[in-house]
Every structure is written in structure tokens, then in C-alpha cells.
Amino acid sequence: MGRIVLENVTKSFGDVEVIPPLDLTIEDGEFAVFVGPSGCGKSTLLRLIAGLEELTSGSVSIDEEDVTLVPPSKRGLAMVFQSYALYPHMSVRKNIAFPLRMSKMEQSEIDQRVEAAAQSLNLIDYLDHKPGQLSGGQRQRVAIGRAIVREPAAFLFDEPLSNLDAALRVGMRLEIGELHNRLKTTMVYVTHDQVEAMTMADKIVVLQAGVIEQVGSPLELYRTPRNIFVAGFIGSPKMNFIEGDEAAKHGAKTIGVRPEHISVSDSQGEWSGVVGVSEHLGSDTFFHIHETGLAETMTVRADGEVGFKHGDRVFLTPRADAIHKFDDKGLRI
Amino acid sequence: MAIVAQSTRYGKVTRTILAWAVGLLFFFPIFWLVLTSFKTDADAVKPEFLFFFTPTLENYLNMTENYDYWRFATNSIITSIFATVFTLAVGIPCAYAMAFNPSRATKDVLMWMLSTKMLPAAAVLYPMTFLTKNFLGIYDTHFLVIIVLSLINLPIVVWMLFTYFKEIPKDIIEAGKMDGVNTWGEIREILIPLAWGGIASTALLCFIFCWNEAYWTVRLTTTEAATLSKLIEGNRAPEGLFFGRLSAVSAAAVGPIVVLGWFCQKQLVQGLTFGAVK
Numbered sequence: 086m087g088r089i090v091l092e093n094v095t096k097s098f099g100d101v102e103v104i105p106p107l108d109l110t111i112e113d114g115e116f117a118v119f120v121g122p123s124g125c126g127k128s129t130l131l132r133l134i135a136g137l138e139e140l141t142s143g144s145v146s147i148d149e150e151d152v153t154l155v156p157p158s159k160r161g162l163a164m165v166f167q168s169y170a171l172y173p174h175m176s177v178r179k180n181i182a183f184p185l186r187m188s189k190m191e192q193s194e195i196d197q198r199v200e201a202a203a204q205s206l207n208l209i210d211y212l213d214h215k216p217g218q219l220s221g222g223q224r225q226r227v228a229i230g231r232a233i234v235r236e237p238a239a240f241l242f243d244e245p246l247s248n249l250d251a252a253l254r255v256g257m258r259l260e261i262g263e264l265h266n267r268l269k270t271t272m273v274y275v276t277h278d279q280v281e282a283m284t285m286a287d288k289i290v291v292l293q294a295g296v297i298e299q300v301g302s303p304l305e306l307y308r309t310p311r312n313i314f315v316a317g318f319i320g321s322p323k324m325n326f327i328e329g330d331e332a333a334k335h336g337a338k339t340i341g342v343r344p345e346h347i348s349v350s351d352s353q354g355e356w357s358g359v360v361g362v363s364e365h366l367g368s369d370t371f372f373h374i375h376e377t378g379l380a381e382t383m384t385v386r387a388d389g390e391v392g393f394k395h396g397d398r399v400f401l402t403p404r405a406d407a408i409h410k411f412d413d414k415g416l417r418i
Numbered sequence: 419m420a421i422v423a424q425s426t427r428y429g430k431v432t433r434t435i436l437a438w439a440v441g442l443l444f445f446f447p448i449f450w451l452v453l454t455s456f457k458t459d460a461d462a463v464k465p466e467f468l469f470f471f472t473p474t475l476e477n478y479l480n481m482t483e484n485y486d487y488w489r490f491a492t493n494s495i496i497t498s499i500f501a502t503v504f505t506l507a508v509g510i511p512c513a514y515a516m517a518f519n520p521s522r523a524t525k526d527v528l529m530w531m532l533s534t535k536m537l538p539a540a541a542v543l544y545p546m547t548f549l550t551k552n553f554l555g556i557y558d559t560h561f562l563v564i565i566v567l568s569l570i571n572l573p574i575v576v577w578m579l580f581t582y583f584k585e586i587p588k589d590i591i592e593a594g595k596m597d598g599v600n601t602w603g604e605i606r607e608i609l610i611p612l613a614w615g616g617i618a619s620t621a622l623l624c625f626i627f628c629w630n631e632a633y634w635t636v637r638l639t640t641t642e643a644a645t646l647s648k649l650i651e652g653n654r655a656p657e658g659l660f661f662g663r664l665s666a667v668s669a670a671a672v673g674p675i676v677v678l679g680w681f682c683q684k685q686l687v688q689g690l691t692f693g694a695v696k
Contacts, residue, residue: 135596136595137592137595137596156595156600157592157595157596158595158596158597158598158599158600159598162596163596163597164592164593164596166589166592166593167589168587168589170587170589170590170592170593171590171593172590172593172594172608172612173590173612174611174612183597183607184597184598187597187598187599187603187607188598231593231597235597235598241596
């Protein structure tokens with residue numbers, strides 16, 4: 086069980102309020118991802134749940150029990166840090182066993198659980214190594230092992246993949262997803278990478294300056310972003326925003342169209358422009374179009390086979406049902 | 419190329435000579451001391467016996483037989499060990515709190531601690547002797563010496579430990595919290611093992627400072643808790659003629675600490691240059 090409820094939570098560091106009053110519920114078994122640009126308060130929010138930061142006001146409860154004043158060691162949560170935070174003076178085995186030893190569990194039970202965790206994380210051959218002898222990916226797996234042996238009420242991940250290289254990150258992303266499917270335990274995951282958020286989450290919490298901009302499933306956020314910030318933050322490449330007359334035609338201050346919802350042609354279309362940089366990914370090509378008279382640059386996603394060259398004049402047509410409209414406050418119409 | 423190679427070689431030779439010169443300069447008083455300790459008091463003041471003399475163990479035998487060297491040595495050992503242990507027992511939690519839960523006042527507290535070292539000891543000599551003798555009745559006790567030695571060294575010990583602890587990533591301590599350890603557990607299971615090298619060199623330096631302390635140990639003791647510093651002081655005859663005896667006492671007082679220092683060179687260098695190199 087691991088239902089986490091934040092009520093009226095605020096956090097200030099001195100005179101600086103990093104989290105204005107905020108309410109949030111994370112259901113039992115849910116994979117919730119906090120995402121936002123750096124400095125948006127997502128890590129602080131996670132640390133408030135962990136108990137590593139004290140609340141300025143409000144309350145945190147886990148499974149209906151108020152833990153606002155409970156120290157982190159008694160909250161029954163496990164955390165995986167960006168820096169792995171393994172104990173460098175202990176072997177992998179001792180690292181994983183540490184939380185169990187601290188809870189005074191019997192040695193035979195500890196051994197059994199450590200073995201099982203090491204087995205499932207492919208760490209069996211490294212049990213007697215020190216963390217310093219392991220690669221980044223292995224270290225992160227040890228950190229995860231240390232978290233899972235305790236069978237916590239919820240897992241907290243603080244940007245766990247940021248220190249890994251790109252290929253490893255994709256692999257670990259899958260492993261964590263797999264882990265969640267297997268354990269069905271609540272996971273709260275902080276990242277600044279919207280791709281991680283989209284691929285892993287059941288529920289995404291988009292934060293900006295400590296304020297929750299939107300909460301929803303990945304597809305909800307993608308399809309119906311509540312405001313310009315969420316629209317621009319979710320989705321890659323970023324949504325194109327157009328203001329002025331073109332937006333007014335749709336009765337909005339700003340309209341947004343995702344690159345994948347614009348078709349490109351050499352003969353006809355609603356808008357026209359000149360091809361700038363093309364990014365070829367093989368399966369897709371991203372064209373950066375200039376001189377459209379709508380926005381400085383517009384990004385269009387086309388099939389990998391489409392072969393426009395730098396300087397070609399092209400025509401763009403947005404998909405009518407995929408135009409997002411925003412009012413002068415930036416809110417969705 | 420050749421010129422460069424030559425100039426670096428000259429530089430190397432010059433540096434070596436300089437290093438030896440400085441080393442010998444520092445070593446000479448010790449050498450002199452040891453040499454004199456094997457001379458008779460009469461020979462010790464005669465320039466013609468500077469290097470060539472008939473060595474004698476008389477001074478050393480005299481010292482253990484007549485002056486009760488071992489009692490002073492035992493007092494030195496007891497007070498230095500207990501003061502070091504006590505200083506660490508207070509200093510570790512203190513430095514831990516400041517390193518991992520700093521407040522806005524932490525920097526000021528550190529500065530304030532250091533500022534206590536700026537007070538001239540002589541300024542409080544009268545209140546210290548008066549209070550301990552007439553009010554507290556702890557004059558010339560091990561307890562007093564241990565407390566005084568601890569308090570003298572506490573600021574520098576906290577500073578050193580703080581610097582070492584600062585180098586431990588905060589995440590590791592927080593991981594400990596998440597793994598269910600309380601504050602003592604964090605100190606015992608994580609902090610001390612990780613900062614072991616730093617704590618050991620701090621302890622060593624603290625021990626040496628305690629052992630060598632002379633101002634207070636001489637003035638706050640008479641016989642019961644008198645340390646080796648007091649023994650040396652006691653042999654400083656006003657006539658100034660007993661150089662051989664004085665040297666033997668001094669050599670026997672600094673001997674143990676020199677040997678200890680010799681074996682722990684690595685830790686000491688680490689301790690003395692703390693924070694200088696990462």
C-alpha cells in the first residue's frame with residue numbers, strides 16, 4: 086500500500102517561497118512523474134514527501150496516516166538518488182542489506198532477500214565488489230536493489246538516470262518500468278526529461294515555479310494541454326506557437342500545432358516557408374522552416390523519405406482537428 | 419631542449435639542498451638535546467666537549483630513579499588519551515551537525531570557536547588558578563587537566579572534522595536516513611567509516627597537542643596530575659647548570675611523541691594539509 090496525499094503543502098527557504106500552497110494525491114500503485122524545467126521545485130516536492138525537507142505548512146500523509154512530523158527513516162519509503170548515494174565503504178551485498186540490517190531483520194532472511202534482489206537486477210556476480218568498481222548503470226541497479234529489498238510503501242526516484250549515458254538511460258528506463266509492473270508499488274519519479282515522463286508515467290505532474298500546471302496521463306497532457314506552458318513542455322520536438330492574425334482567425338490569442346500535425350508539400354498548402362536545417366533521424370525528418378511570416382521558425386515532422394533541401398520553398402498544412410487554441414492568459418480555450 | 423633539461427636539473431639539485439638544509443635546521447635542536455642528554459652536567463657546558471665526549475647514561479638512570487619519570491609519563495598518557503577521546507566525542511557530533519544540517523549561524527559559530535584561540539592564555543591565568551583551587555577544589559587533578567586540554571583543542575578539532583565531513587556527499591547521509599537509520603546510526607554506520615582517515619589524523623594531532631601542552635599543565639598541577647611538561651619545568655634549575663639532566667628529561671618527554679609521529683607520518687601530513695588538496 087502506498088497512497089500519498091499532500092494537502093496545502095508549502096515550502097519556503099528563508100523568504101523565498103519555492104512551493105506555494107499545493108494539493109496532490111498519488112494513488113496506491115501509481116507511477117507518478119514530476120516533470121518540469123530545472124528549479125521548478127520538483128525535487129523539493131519529492132524531498133518533502135521523503136521527509137528530507139521539512140514542510141513550511143500543510144500536511145503529508147501516507148496510507149491515511151499523517152507523516153508530516155515523522156522522520157524520513159520511519160516513513161517506510163525508499164529513495165533512489167541521482168548520484169546513486171551508495172555507501173562507498175561497503176560491498177554491494179552490504180549496501181543492499183543495509184536497510185534490512187538497520188531494521189534488525191534476521192540474517193538468514195536478509196541473505197535470502199539480498200540474493201533475490203541481486204538475481205533480479207543481474208548483480209549476482211558483483212555482490213562482493215565495492216561500488217567504486219562498478220559502472221554507472223550497475224551502481225544505479227545497486228541503488229535500486231537497496232530500495233526494493235525493503236518492500237517500501239513507495240519508491241521515490243530523484244532524477245535517477247541523469248548521470249547515465251543515453252543508451253544506458255533507455256535500458257534503465259525499461260528496467261524501472263518493468264520493475265513497476267512486477268511490484269505494483271507506488272513510484273514517484275522526478276525528471277526534467279519529458280520523454281522519460283511520457284514513456285514511464287501513469288500520471289504526469291507538470292510543475293513550474295512550484296505550481297502544478299497540470300496533472301494527467303501522458304496522452305491527456307499531449308492531447309489537451311491546459312495551458313501554453315504544458316503544451317510547449319510536453320511533446321518533442323516542441324509545439325509550434327503562432328500569434329497574431331493567424332491565431333485571431335481561430336478566435337484565439339495564440340494557437341499551437343505540433344510538428345507531427347503539419348503536413349509538408351512542395352506544391353500547395355495553407356502556409357509557406359523556406360527550409361532551413363533538416364534533422365534526419367532515418368524514420369523521420371524534422372524540417373525547420375523559416376520565413377513563414379507566422380513564427381520565427383516552425384518545426385515540421387515528416388516521413389524519413391521526404392527529401393527537401395536547404396532553401397527549398399515548401400507549403401505547410403496543419404491538421405484542422407489538432408490545432409490547440411489559447412487565450413490571452415495562455416489558458417486553453 | 420638541453421638548456422631546459424639542465425636548468426630543471428639545477429632546480430632539482432637546489433631544491434634538494436634547500437630541503438635538506440631546512441630539515442637539518444629543524445632537526446638540530448633535537449639532535450643537540452639527545453647529544454647533551456648523554457653528557458654529564460659538567461661536560462654539557464664545555465664547548466670542547468661539543469661533539470666528542472664520554473657518553474654516560476647517568477642522566478637517564480638518575481631520572482627514573484630519583485624523579486619518578488614513569489609517574490609523570492603515566493599522567494601524560496592518561497590525560498592525553500582521555501582528553502583526545504573526550505574532544506572527539508564532543509567534536510564529532512558537533513561537526514556532523516554543522517556539516518550536514520547547517521544553519522545561517524554555522525559560519526559564525528565556527529568563527530567564534532576559532533576566536534577563542536585568540537585569547538591570550540595568560541589573561542585567564544589568575545581566574546583559572548583561583549577558581550580551580552579555592553572554589554572547585556579540582557586543582558592538580560587529572561579531571562582538571564583533561565577538561566582543560568579538551569577545551570583548548572576542541573575548536574581546532576571541530577574545524578578539522580568539519581572540513582573532512584564537508585567532503586562527504588550529503589546524498590549518502592540522506593540515503594542513510596531513507597534506509598531507516600537514526601542520527602546515531604548515521605554517525606556510527608556511515609559518517610565514521612567514511613571519514614575514518616580524517617578522524618584518525620585529527621585524533622593524532624589532538625593527542626600530540628595534548629602531550630606537548632605546557633602552559634596550563636605546568637600551572638594547574640603540582641604533583642598528583644603533573645605531566646611530563648611539568649617534569650621538564652621542574653628540572654629547570656635556577657643555576658642553569660644541569661643541562662645534561664634537563665636534556666635527558668626533555669628527550670624522554672618528547673621521545674614517545676616523536677616515535678608516534680614517525681609511524682603516523684602519512685596521517686599527520688594529511689591532517690596538517692587538510693582542505694588544501696582535494
